[in-house]
Amino acid sequence: MAKRIVRIDALPESAWRCSGYDAIVCVDVLLSATTIVTALAHGRRVFSAPAVGQASWVHSRVKDPLVVTDALDSSDDSVRFGGPFWLATAGGKPGALLHVSPLAEMLAAAVRRARVFVACLRNLEATANEVSVHHQRVVILGAGEAGEVCSEDQMVASWLAVHLQRRGFELEGRNTADEVDRWRTFDPSLVGLSRSAERLRARGRGAEVDFVLGHVDDVSVACAYADGELRDPAAARRRLQDELPTPAWGIPLPALGR
Secondary structure, eight states, X not given: OOOOEEEEEESGGGGGGOTTOSEEEEEOTTTHHHHHHHHHXXXXXXXXXXXXXXXXXXXXXXXXXXXXXXXXXXXXXXXXXXXXXXXXXXXXXXXXXXXESTHHHHHHHHHTTSEEEEEOGGGHHHHHHHHHHHOSEEEEEEOOBTXXXXXXXXXXXXXXXXXXXXXXXXXXXXXXXXXXXXXXXXXXXXXXXXXXXXXXXXXXXXXXXXXXXXXXXXXXXXXXXXXXXXXXXXXXXXXXXXXXXXXXXXXXXXXXXX
């Protein structure tokens, strides 16, 4: 059996160094990854783009998507702020959502190299389960902010690496081992002490930080990215299984593919 490895890296440009790996997990805890996973957990169809002007193709797939960003410095008046707390408390029937943020560029760069996933505190276990079943060589990338590494992304990347270790993966490289040693003790409250959390609170978004800290491994959503859309592959397999015909002797036919 081939050796299973996991490596931790950071920043969007690192995606270009990921040739030879078959899965890349992108982490952006405050707030993009948490917003996307929350939207999926609420039954929304979710798309991602770096700017509204680069997402005209979304309207060919869905009608009138809700367009949100969790970037604090957005100057686009056509995009409203919508973090995970706002999504979780918004009323009405959940429709399609277009999430506009720099994370979209990271996802697009990564998908050229491997199967891409999005992870946050809410879906560590679900992501580890999905990745460990289907992949052997995994990179976890912290998105960072404005070219700088974010401590909260490295924390969650390390905790996800530990989840994969428990499933037979080996840590690759000194940096990965050092990051895991630094953050191995699982304490989600540390995320609330990060500079990103301080900036959010200073701009009146403290409820978003509190939501992130209060929702740890509480959804079974493995979030995969392809063609600008984010989906839960495990849920897709379950739907396929449910739709398969049942033979006369009562045993469902097996689901094919991933």
